[in-house]
Every structure is written in structure tokens, then in C-alpha cells.
Amino acid sequence: MSSTGLRRLSQPHSRTAPPTRPLMSRLAPAVPYLFISPAYLLFLVFIGLPLVATIVISFLDWPLLGDPHGNGVANYTKLFHDGVALSALRNTFIFTAVTTAAHLVLALALALGVQATRSRVVQYITRTAFVAPFLMSSGVVALMWGGLLDHDFGPITYYLQQLGFHPPDFLNSRAWVIPCLVVVDLWQTIGITFIIMLVGLQSIPGVLYEAARVDGASWWDRFVHVTLPMLSPTALFAIIVSFIGAFQIFTWMDIMTDGGPGNSSLSMVQYVYRSAFRNFQLGYGSTIGVLTLVVLLLFTILQFGISRWWVHYERM
Amino acid sequence: MTVVFSRLGRWLLNLVLIVASIAMVLPIVYTVITSLEPSSQQFKIPPEWIPRHLTLQSYRLIFTSIPFLKEILNSLFITACVIVGSTIVSVLAAYSFARLRFRGSSALFVGLLVALMVPTQISAIPEFLIIKHLSLIDSRSSIIIPALIQVFSVFLLRQHFRTIPRDLEDAALIDGAGHFLIIRHVILPLSWPAIAAVCIVTGQYIWNDFFWPNLFLSSQSKMVAPLALVSFSDANGSGALGPVFAGVSIMLVPILIGFIFLQRRLTEGVGFAGVSR
Numbered sequence: 001m002s003s004t005g006l007r008r009l010s011q012p013h014s015r016t017a018p019p020t021r022p023l024m025s026r027l028a029p030a031v032p033y034l035f036i037s038p039a040y041l042l043f044l045v046f047i048g049l050p051l052v053a054t055i056v057i058s059f060l061d062w063p064l065l066g067d068p069h070g071n072g073v074a075n076y077t078k079l080f081h082d083g084v085a086l087s088a089l090r091n092t093f094i095f096t097a098v099t100t101a102a103h104l105v106l107a108l109a110l111a112l113g114v115q116a117t118r119s120r121v122v123q124y125i126t127r128t129a130f131v132a133p134f135l136m137s138s139g140v141v142a143l144m145w146g147g148l149l150d151h152d153f154g155p156i157t158y159y160l161q162q163l164g165f166h167p168p169d170f171l172n173s174r175a176w177v178i179p180c181l182v183v184v185d186l187w188q189t190i191g192i193t194f195i196i197m198l199v200g201l202q203s204i205p206g207v208l209y210e211a212a213r214v215d216g217a218s219w220w221d222r223f224v225h226v227t228l229p230m231l232s233p234t235a236l237f238a239i240i241v242s243f244i245g246a247f248q249i250f251t252w253m254d255i256m257t258d259g260g261p262g263n264s265s266l267s268m269v270q271y272v273y274r275s276a277f278r279n280f281q282l283g284y285g286s287t288i289g290v291l292t293l294v295v296l297l298l299f300t301i302l303q304f305g306i307s308r309w310w311v312h313y314e315r316m
Numbered sequence: 317m318t319v320v321f322s323r324l325g326r327w328l329l330n331l332v333l334i335v336a337s338i339a340m341v342l343p344i345v346y347t348v349i350t351s352l353e354p355s356s357q358q359f360k361i362p363p364e365w366i367p368r369h370l371t372l373q374s375y376r377l378i379f380t381s382i383p384f385l386k387e388i389l390n391s392l393f394i395t396a397c398v399i400v401g402s403t404i405v406s407v408l409a410a411y412s413f414a415r416l417r418f419r420g421s422s423a424l425f426v427g428l429l430v431a432l433m434v435p436t437q438i439s440a441i442p443e444f445l446i447i448k449h450l451s452l453i454d455s456r457s458s459i460i461i462p463a464l465i466q467v468f469s470v471f472l473l474r475q476h477f478r479t480i481p482r483d484l485e486d487a488a489l490i491d492g493a494g495h496f497l498i499i500r501h502v503i504l505p506l507s508w509p510a511i512a513a514v515c516i517v518t519g520q521y522i523w524n525d526f527f528w529p530n531l532f533l534s535s536q537s538k539m540v541a542p543l544a545l546v547s548f549s550d551a552n553g554s555g556a557l558g559p560v561f562a563g564v565s566i567m568l569v570p571i572l573i574g575f576i577f578l579q580r581r582l583t584e585g586v587g588f589a590g591v592s593r
Contacts, residue, residue: 029418031412031416031495032412032416032417032418032421033412033418035408035409035411035412035416035495036408036409036412036413036424038405038408038409038464039405039406039408039409039428039465039470040409040424040428042405042461042462042464042465043427043428043431043465043467045446046436046443046446046461046462046465047431047434047436047439047465047467048431049442049446050436050439050441050442050443050446051434051438051439051442053439053441053442053445053446054438054439054441054442057441057442110333110336113329113332113333114333116326116329117326117329117330117333118326119330122330122333122334125333125334125337126333126334126336126337128337128575129336129337129338129340129341130336130337130340131575132340132341132344132575133340133343133344134520135520135524135571135574135575136344136524136567136568136571137523137524137525137526137541137542137567138524138526139524139526139542139543139545139546140524140542140545140563140564140567142546143545143546143549143557143560143564144343144344144347144561144564145343146549147347147350147359147557147560147561148343148346150359153359154359155346155363158362158363162362187340187343240433244433244435247435248435248437248438250437250527251526251527254530255526255546269435269437269438269440272437272438272440272441273440273531276440276441276444277444277531282441282445285441286441286442289438289439289440289441290438292435292438293434293435293438296433296434296435296438297433297434300433
């Protein structure tokens with residue numbers, strides 16, 4: 001490679017050839033655009049266009065097998081009087097808030113524990129055990145947990161009875177269904193937050209702790225004044241990722257409960273799906289999608305806004 | 317953070333971590349054990365953790381009741397196509413965003429990033445219409461083509477490419493090397509951990525995805541494994557959980573193989589995304 005290059009540089013005519021420049025160099029200004037074009041084209045067709053189209057369709061009356069008609073804001077008026085949409089929003093909200101908070105606390109505790117143990121074996125076992133469920137299909141996980149939580153022959157009910165409790169029929173109880181789905185969700189996804197937290201912890205420079213110790217700071221002081229501020233950008237990332245993930249939850253409800261009992265575990269995305277592909281109302285389904293999107297964006301912006309007060313950025 | 321524990325404290329900590337780890341994998345162990353029991357012993361109360369009789373009856377049932385082998389192969393095929401295709405698309409875009417100067421590059425990049433915040437499932441309806449319009453409904457392409465754009469991969473690779481020193485490339489450029497040569501001989505050799513991470517994250521997402529196949533695929537010859545198990549379970553009720561658990565166990569195999577080989581890469585890659593800013 002280098003010998004050809006040198007030879008080419010040493011040949012005088014290669015510098016003075018604007019009229020017959022090779023194809024590649026005439027294309028040179030376009031190269032960056034050519035390189036991003038596959039990604040961008042796919043992005044526009046499968047992410048950008050659907051997003052814009054959702055907003056447009058939300059103003060239409062469109063039965064799946066019929067023709068669309070303009071419908072003004074009728075879908076939106078209907079949405080604000082739709083009790084099912086309200087409970088879907090509430091369910092999704094409770095689910096997301098509990099999951100995100102639990103993610104943060106459990107993953108941090110776990111990461112601190114794994115970092116504190118000196119045993120490499122224990123570190124390896126914990127990391128493997130907690131990340132493994134994330135690699136399973138959520139559809140498969142839902143089937144598995146459906147069996148585990150079954151009232152008649154699930155082992156969980158049996159062991160709780162052995163311990164002297166009177167467990168309810170978990171997935172058919174209005175009070176218990178969401179907490180159960182939170183547990184399933186945590187079981188599958190906690191590993192990722194845990195790894196994010198662990199890497200965040202490990203990237204905190206040790207000198208900070210040394211300095212704090214020299215100053216006589218206690219374990220608690222170091223945790224509050226070094227670990228937490230240094231970890232806060234990682235924590236913000238973890239919160240936003242788990243919030244966005246949890247807010248579009250679909251699989252657990254679709255497979256394990258079908259939104260039931262009643263509509264007590266119906267989620268927003270599930271309601272979009274149900275309206276469009278079961279009730280065949282593409283317009284109204286899109287309206288629910290737009291509402292979900294708006295709520296999600298508002299909360300993400302809010303989280304970034306609040307983060308100014310608690311996230312500590314520092315260039316090292 | 318180095319918490320100093322006494323010897324007893326550390327011993328307790330290890331105990332807690334091990335117990336938590338066991339609790340974490342217990343559901344998987346239960347599933348695999350149940351799938352190996354004869355149907356009369358399955359779901360017996362109390363559960364038998366060490367089965368007295370082992371049988372492959374459930375496995376035979378899942379392969380004979382539905383074309384499960386075909387469905388596994390479909391899943392593998394789709395996952396492989398998406399991993400290869402999306403990685404090529406992402407590497408090209410990431411290289412351009414990380415290394416080339418062009419008008420509008422930062423605006424275009426931010427445009428992509430916005431997509432990370434917008435859940436794609438919300439726009440399931442227009443996506444369905446687009447796929448229908450392209451006559452891709454009920455084809456493997458309906459799963460593969462939209463998945464070729466993985467914004468997260470573009471983002472992660474761009475972040476990584478920016479950490480590679482430019483000197484190497486400048487030398488190559490002076491030598492008259494084109495961009496493809498630079499990508500092949502300079503960028504890629506220094507990026508395997510990041511690329512492995514991107515492949516695993518994408519691969520596990522596609523292998524496991526249930527939402528889009530549920531929307532786009534209907535005929536049994538194109539069915540993917542997770543969706544097939546769910547449909548089988550729906551059709552047969554809880555009585556069919558034995559064969560379903562056998563299917564679940566089979567689906568774990570490729571994941572476990574990938575995981576054993578790539579555990580470090582995965583943790584590095586995911587963590588890298590977490591702390592990069």
C-alpha cells in the first residue's frame with residue numbers, strides 16, 4: 001500500500017490532472033452523504049415517516065379495511081372521554097414509575113455489593129446470573145412466568161402457601177397484577193441497569209476516594225460526596241433508558257394478562273395495538289399513540305430539566 | 317467505591333450475592349427441569365427439583381405439534397441477516413459522522429439521536445401500512461429491512477470511532493488509501509469490542525423480538541420461534557406448558573453459547589454506552 005502511494009506521489013502528472021480527475025475524487029464531496037445514505041434512508045422510511053404519519057392519521061377516521069376520512073379533532077375529543085384510555089395511561093404510569101425507581105435502587109445496591117466483594121468468582125457469578133435473563137426473549141419469559149405464577153400448579157403459589165400465606169390468584173387480581181408484572185420486568189431487565197451502574201462506579205477515579213479518606217471522610221461521607229455525584233450522569237442515563245423502555249411495555253400484558261382482569265393491566269402500547277388491529281380503528285389507535293408519545297416526550301424533557309439540579313458533570 | 321468490610325462482613329456480602337444470583341436463575345432452572353419431566357410429573361405439587369425420571373417427551377411434542385425446527389431456523393436466519401446488514405449500515409454511517417466533515421453533519425446526527433427517544437412501537441400503525449404498501453406483509457423481509465437501521469449502533473460506533481487516533485488515518489490517506497481501505501485496515505481492527513457489543517445488542521433484540529413478528533407475520537412457514545411458542549401456548553392453554561417449556565429451553569441454547577463467548581464484550585459495550593456522553 002505504502003509503496004504504491006509513494007510512487008504515485010512521485011509521479012508529476014498525478015498532481016496536475018483536473019480535467020481527467022478519477023471518478024473517486026470527483027465524488028469526494030458526496031462521499032460523506034453516500035456513507036450515511038443507507039442509514040438515513042432507512043431511518044426516514046421506517047422511523048421518521050411513521051412518526052409523522054402517526055400524527056396525520058390521528059386526525060382521520062380510518063377503519064382498517066375502508067377508506068380514510070378527515071375527522072378533525074373528533075378522535076382527540078373521544079380520547080379525553082375514554083375511560084379505558086385513562087386507565088391504560090394510569091396503569092402504564094404506575095408500572096413505569098415503580099419499575100424505574102426499583103431499577104435504580106436495586107441496580108445501585110447490587111453494583112456496590114459486587115464492587116465491594118473481593119472475590120472474582122462471586123463477581124463473575126453475580127454478573128452472569130443477573131444479565132442472563134436479559135438475553136431471553138420477552139415472549140418466552142412471559143410464558144415462563146405465566147406458568148410460575150399460575151394459581152393452580154405454579155410453584156410460587158405453592159411455596160407461599162407452605163410459608164403460611166394465602167396468596168391470591170396473582171394474574172387475575174386487580175391489586176396484584178401490576179406488581180407481578182413489575183417483578184417480571186425487573187427480573188428480565190435489572191441486569192442491564194446493574195452493568196451500566198457497575199461500569200459507572202468503576203470509572204470513578206480512585207484518587208477521589210483517597211483524597212476523601214485523607215480528609216477523614218467516613219464511608220457514608222464518601223458515598224454521598226464522591227460516589228453519588230460522580231455516578232449521577234450514569235444514573236440519569238439509566239433512568240431515561242429504563243423509563244422509555246418501561247413506558248412502551250407491551251409483551252407482559254399481551255401474553256400474561258391480555259390487559260386483564262378487566263382493563264386493570266392494559267398498557268398504552270397495548271391499547272394502540274388493540275384499537276388498530278382488533279377494533280380496526282387506525283385513526284383512533286394513532287391518536288392513542290400520539291398521546292403516549294407526548295406524555296413520554298414531556299417526561300423525558302422534564303427529567304433532563306430536573307437533572308440540572310442533581311446531575312454533576314465534570315471533565316476529567 | 318471501595319467499602320472496607322470486616323472479614324465477617326465480606327463473608328455475609330458474598331453469601332447475599334450468591335443467594336440473590338441463585339434466586340435469579342431459579343425460574344430458568346425450574347423451566348428446564350420441568351421440560352425434562354414426564355407429563356405426569358410436571359407441575360406436581362410440591363415441585364420436584366431433582367426429577368426421578370427424565371424424558372424427552374416434551375421435546376418430541378413441541379417438534380411434532382408445530383414446525384418448531386423450521387421456526388428456529390427462521391429466527392436464526394432473520395437474526396443473522398439483521399446483524400450483518402445493520403452492522404454494515406451502522407459502520408458506514410458512524411465512520412462518516414465520526415471522521416468526515418460535511419455540511420449538516422451535526423444536524424443530521426442529532427436528527428438520528430431524537431429517534432432514540434421516540435419509541436417505535438407507538439408508530440406501529442403507519443409502519444404496518446408502509447410494510448403493506450411495499451408488499452412485504454408476511455415475509456421475512458418485513459422483519460429484516462426495518463431492523464437494518466439500529467440508531468443505537470450508529471451512536472455507539474460513532475462514539476468509539478472518535479476515540480481512534482487520527483494519525484493512523486492521515487498516514488493512510490497520504491498513501492492514497494480510499495475510505496473503504498481505511499475502514500477495513502485502520503478502523504475495524506481497532507473496533508472489534510465495540511462491534512461485538514453492537515452485534516450482541518442487536519442480535520438479542522431481533523432473536524427475542526415478539527412485537528413486530530406478531531404484527532407482520534401470519535403464515536406458519538415464516539413464523540419465528542418466540543411467536544410460535546406464544547401462539548402454541550394460546551391455542552392449547554396451560555395444559556401445553558410442558559412442550560412450551562421445552563421450546564423455551566431450546567431457545568436458551570444459542571443465547572447461552574453467545575453469552576459464554578461474549579460476556580466480557582457485552583458488559584464492556586453496554587457499560588460503554590452508559591458512561592459515554
